[in-house]
Amino acid sequence: MKVLNYIDGRWMPSVSEQFVPIINPANGQSIGEVTVSNEQDVEQAVSAAKRAQKAWALVPAPKRAEVLYKVGMLLQERKEQMARLLTMEMGKVIEEARGEVQEGIDMAFYMAGEGRRLFGDTTPSELPNKFAMSVRAPIGVVGLITPWNFPIAIATWKSFPAIVAGNAVVWKPALETPIMAQQLAQIFEQAGLPNGVFNVVHGRGSVVGEALVEHRDVKVISFTGSNGVGRRIAETCGRHLKKVSLEMGGKNAVIVMDDADIDLAVEAIIWSAFGTSGQRCTACSRIIVHERVKQQLEERLLAAMNILTVGNGLEEGVKVGPVINQGALQKIHHYVQIGKNEGATLLAGGYVLQDEQYKGGFYYAPTLFTNVTPTMTIAREEIFGPVTSIISVRSLEEAIEVNNSVDYGLSSAIFTRDIHRAFTAMRDFDTGIVYVNAGTTGAEIHLPFGGTKGTGNGHRDSGVAALDVFTEWKSIYVDYSGKLQRAQIDV
Ligand SMILES: NC(=O)c1ccc[n+]([C@@H]2O[C@H](COP(=O)([O-])OP(=O)(O)OC[C@H]3O[C@@H](n4cnc5c(N)ncnc54)[C@H](O)[C@@H]3O)[C@@H](O)[C@H]2O)c1
Ligand SMILES: O=C[C@H](O)CS(=O)(=O)O
Numbered sequence: 001m002k003v004l005n006y007i008d009g010r011w012m013p014s015v016s017e018q019f020v021p022i023i024n025p026a027n028g029q030s031i032g033e034v035t036v037s038n039e040q041d042v043e044q045a046v047s048a049a050k051r052a053q054k055a056w057a058l059v060p061a062p063k064r065a066e067v068l069y070k071v072g073m074l075l076q077e078r079k080e081q082m083a084r085l086l087t088m089e090m091g092k093v094i095e096e097a098r099g100e101v102q103e104g105i106d107m108a109f110y111m112a113g114e115g116r117r118l119f120g121d122t123t124p125s126e127l128p129n130k131f132a133m134s135v136r137a138p139i140g141v142v143g144l145i146t147p148w149n150f151p152i153a154i155a156t157w158k159s160f161p162a163i164v165a166g167n168a169v170v171w172k173p174a175l176e177t178p179i180m181a182q183q184l185a186q187i188f189e190q191a192g193l194p195n196g197v198f199n200v201v202h203g204r205g206s207v208v209g210e211a212l213v214e215h216r217d218v219k220v221i222s223f224t225g226s227n228g229v230g231r232r233i234a235e236t237c238g239r240h241l242k243k244v245s246l247e248m249g250g251k252n253a254v255i256v257m258d259d260a261d262i263d264l265a266v267e268a269i270i271w272s273a274f275g276t277s278g279q280r281c282t283a284c285s286r287i288i289v290h291e292r293v294k295q296q297l298e299e300r301l302l303a304a305m306n307i308l309t310v311g312n313g314l315e316e317g318v319k320v321g322p323v324i325n326q327g328a329l330q331k332i333h334h335y336v337q338i339g340k341n342e343g344a345t346l347l348a349g350g351y352v353l354q355d356e357q358y359k360g361g362f363y364y365a366p367t368l369f370t371n372v373t374p375t376m377t378i379a380r381e382e383i384f385g386p387v388t389s390i391i392s393v394r395s396l397e398e399a400i401e402v403n404n405s406v407d408y409g410l411s412s413a414i415f416t417r418d419i420h421r422a423f424t425a426m427r428d429f430d431t432g433i434v435y436v437n438a439g440t441t442g443a444e445i446h447l448p449f450g451g452t453k454g455t456g457n458g459h460r461d462s463g464v465a466a467l468d469v470f471t472e473w474k475s476i477y478v479d480y481s482g483k484l485q486r487a488q489i490d491v
Contacts, residue, residue: 001022001031001032001033001179002019002032002033002034002035003022003032003033003034003035003178003179003181003182003202004035004182004202005035005037005041005045005199005200005201005202006182006185006189006198006199006200007041007044007045007048007196007199007200007201008044008045008048008052008195008196008199009189009194009195009196010195013035014035014036014037014038014041014202014203015037015038015040015041016035016036016037016038016041018035018036019033019034019035019036020033020034020036020175021033022034022089022176022178022179023176023325024088024089024091025090025091025321025322025323025324025325025361025362026087026088026091026311026312026313026314026321026322026361027312027359027360027361028360028361028362029360031088031089031179032179034175034178034202035202035203036175036202036203036204037201037202037203037207037208038203038207038208038211039207039208039211041201041203041208042170042201042208042211042212042215043211043215045170045199045200045201046141046170046212046215046217046218047217048195048196048199049141049168049169049170049196049197049199050140050141050168050217051196052168052194052195052196052197053138053140053141053166053167053168053196053197055194056163056166056167056168056194056197057138057166057167059166061115061116061118061164061165061166062115062116063115064115064163064164064166065111065112065113065114065115065116065164066112066115067163067188067191067192067193068108068109068111068112068115068160068163068164068191069108069109069112070190070191070192071108071160071187071188071191071193072105072108072109072112074187074190074191075101075104075105075108075187076105078101078183078187079098079101079102079105080098082097082101082152082180082183083097083098083100083101084097084314085179085180085183086100086101086151086152086177086179086180087313087314087321088179088314089151089176089177089178089179089180090148090149090151090176090177090180090324091277091313091321091322091323091324091362092276092277092279092313092321093313093318093319093320093321094313094314096275096276096313097313100150100152100153101152103150103152103153103156103445104152104153104155104156104184106445106446107153107156107157107160107445107462108156108160110160110445110446111160111161111164112164114161114164114464114467115164118136118164118165118467119136120133120134120135120136120473121133121134125477125487126487127479127481127485127487128481128485129479129480129481129482130477130478130479130480130481130485131477131478131479131480132475132476132477132478133475133476133478134473134474134475134476135473135474135476136165136467136471136472136473136474137166137471137472137473137474138165138166138167138470138471138472139167139219139220139243139470139471139472140167140168140217140219140220141167141168141169141170141217141218141219142162142167142168142169142170142218142219142220142221142222142470143169143170143171143172143212143213143215143218143220143221143222144158144159144162144169144170144171144172144221144222144223145171145172145205145209145212145213145221145222145223145224145225145233146158146171146172146173146174146223146224146225147174147224147225147226148174148176148177148324149276149279149280149281149324150280151173151174151177151179151180151181152180152183152184154224154461155171155173155180155181155184156184157445157449157461157462157466158171158222158224158461158466158469159171159184159198161466161467161469161470162220162222162469162470163193163197163198165467165470165471167220167470168196168197168198168199169197169198169199170199170200170201170212170218171198171199171200171201172200172201172202172203172205172208172209172212173200173202175202175203175204176324176325178202181200181202182200184200185198185200205229209229209233210236213233213236213237213242214236214240216240218242219242219243220242220243220244220245220469220470221233221237221242221243221244221245222244222245222459222461222469222470223244223245223246223247224246224247224248224281224461225247225248226248226249226382227248227249227382227408227454230246230247230248233246234246234457243469244457245456245457245459245460245461245469246456246457246459247281247449247450247451247455247456247459247461248281248408248451248454248455248456249281249382249384249408249410249454249455250281250282250283250285250382250408250409250410250411250451250455251285251286251379251380251381251382251406251407251408251410252272252282252283252284252285252286252408252410252411252412252413252431252440253284253285253286253287253288253402253403253412253413253440254268254269254272254284254286254287254288254412254413254414254415254439254440255288255289255396255399255400255403255412255413255414255415255416255425256287256288256289256290256293256297256415257290257293257396257399257414257415257416257418257421258290258292258293259416259417259418259421260293260415260416260417261415261417261437262293262296262297262300263300264415264437265297265415266297266300266301266304267304268284268413268415268437268438268439269284269287269301269388269439270301270304270305270308271439271441272284272413272439272440272441272442273285273287273366273386273388274305274308274319274320274366274386274388275320275441276321277320277321277322277323277364277385277386278323278383278384278385278386278387278388279323279324279328279384279385280441281410281455282410282411282433282440282441282442282443283384283388283440283441284388284413284439284440284441285382285383285387285388285389286372286379286388286389286391286402286403286406287301287388287389287390287391288391288393288399288402288403289390289391289392289393290392290393290394290395290399291392291393291394294370294390294392297390298347298368298370298390301368302347302348302368305348305349305366305368308320308366310353310358310363310365310366311357311358311363312361320366320386322361322362322363323362323363323364323385323386324362325362326362328362328384328385329352329362329363329364331383331384331385332364332383332384332385332386332387333351333352333364335377335378335381335383335385335387336349336350336351336367336378336387338377338378339369339372339376339377339378339387339389342376342377342378343371343373343376344369344370344371344372344376344378344389345369345370345371346367346368346369347368347369347370347390348365348366348367348368349364349365349366349367349368349386349387350365350367351364351365352364352365353365364385364386364387365386366386367385367386367387367388368387368388368389368390369387369388369389369390370389370390371390371392372389372390372391373391374391374402374405376389379391379406380406380407382408396421396424396425399414400424400425400428400429403429403430403431404428404429404430406453407453407454408451408453408454408455409430409431409432409451409452409453409454409455410431410432410433410450410451410455411431411432411433411434411435411440411441411443411451412425412429412431412433412434412435412440413434413435413436413437413438413439413440414429414434414435414436414437415437416436416437422436422437430452430453431451431452431455432448432449432450432451432452432455432456432460433449433451443462445462445463446462446463447462447463448460448461448462448463448464448465448466449461449462449463450465
């Protein structure tokens with residue numbers, strides 16, 4: 001499989017003529033190659049997008065929405081095929097891959113609905129026979145930069161609201177997962193989106209990403225990825241006074257109180273900590289447990305981890321797939337060493353899986369630490385792998401304090417049967433997403449998605465909130481009194 005750029009409705013290799021292999025993390029084998037672009041390709045894509053956007057903005061929003069509706073139908077048709085390709089290029093298990101493609105389908109239909117709403121406000125004017133309203137206006141060319149862990153869902157969270165609102169898109173996907181980008185571009189093409197409204201440029205962040213962020217005709221950058229890269233992008237956007245939406249990492253916690261349904265909590269933790277091999281921004285990487293139920297929780301977690309099957313995500317019954325690449329394996333193992341050196345107790349895992357069945361792939365054993373303190377490195381930094389840590393507390397107040405003590409603020413969860421405790425947590429957890437009696441993962445596309453502190457800069461993906469990123473408010477006054485009326489003049 002050869003993955004090319006999609007610019008102005010045409011499939012083309014980069015002018016650099018360079019390609020790199022696309023690696024299946026389950027076995028280390030190449031499943032194709034992808035073009036590696038440079039600044040010239042970005043220039044071409046942005047020019048095409050700029051030309052196309054003017055006409056696209058004039059298409060009535062309900063008609064723009066019809067294209068998205070078709071995109072939803074086509075995604076539905078291709079769901080199984082795309083899910084299998086997703087597992088092959090990214091590694092997540094097939095049931096999760098199906099769930100991710102479904103997120104894209106849901107987003108297409110949801111945003112198609114927004115095309116018939118795109119609500120503004122009409123308000124009474126201060127003056128007689130005058131009409132006042134505000135409307136959402138498209139911004140122009142928007143640049144999307146996305147990570148490899150949700151290569152289709154996150155692209156739909158960003159591109160669908162951008163397009164329905166009348167913008168044109170230039171998307172730089174992660175170089176590890178170009179196949180999903182190719183699939184989405186093919187679907188837009190098949191759905192009849194005018195040439196140039198959606199463009200894909202593959203390449204490295206330091207070249208293609210930076211060129212997109214620096215480009216004067218790109219008016220908005222919507223980024224999802226790591227904190228370090230996000231901060232750098234924000235600095236550049238600050239220099240250019242460019243609007244930027246940043247969705248970055250997490251250090252998410254499940255809080256288990258002493259009145260919790262422990263079995264339910266265990267089931268949720270296993271899914272949130274080890275699903276997608278812990279490579280979710282919302283992954284549960286801290287378990288903050290009341291000391292009275294700590295031992296019970298540890299025992300049941302270990303029992304549940306014992307029956308977790310790790311392997312190729314395409315195989316039936318596999319629950320935990322590989323991590324993305326060799327670099328990720330090394331980074332995860334480095335954090336495990338730090339955990340041990342800082343005095344945490346390793347209860348399970350803590351090693352790279354190397355048996356014959358894992359040959360060539362990048363597999364890490366699901367790992368559980370206990371006796372972790374809130375100041376340890378593994379309790380503070382995002383590991384992005386199948387590693388989670390138990391921290392013991394004596395009260396809800398202490399649990400809230402520990403939960404909020406990290407630099408990130410994406411998702412947190414509480415398990416309790418006490419409504420007072422549940423509502424206190426909902427109010428006091430300093431995260432953009434809060435779950436009660438459910439794990440930290442599993443966001444639904446019609447609610448805003450994002451976080452506080454080091455997780456973001458106040459914007460949100462998903463839900464109607466996503467439209468705020470890709471539109472500008474325009475205030476309009478219509479005076480039909482037939483005479484000059486002046487506001488702000490006292491008479
Ligand atoms: N909050 C969220 O919604 C969310 C969702 C998924 C993943 N994430 C985060 O993403 C991270 C994992 O993804 P990753 O490893 O792909 O992240 P990353 O920051 O390394 O890369 C993300 C994207 O940015 C590009 N990039 C890299 N350097 C760049 C630069 N200098 N300028 C412009 N673009 C550049 C990459 O090529 C890639 O497309 C984790 O931290 C995870 O928590 C956040
Ligand atoms: O990052 C994308 C995921 O869909 C978020 S969640 O883990 O499902 O909440």
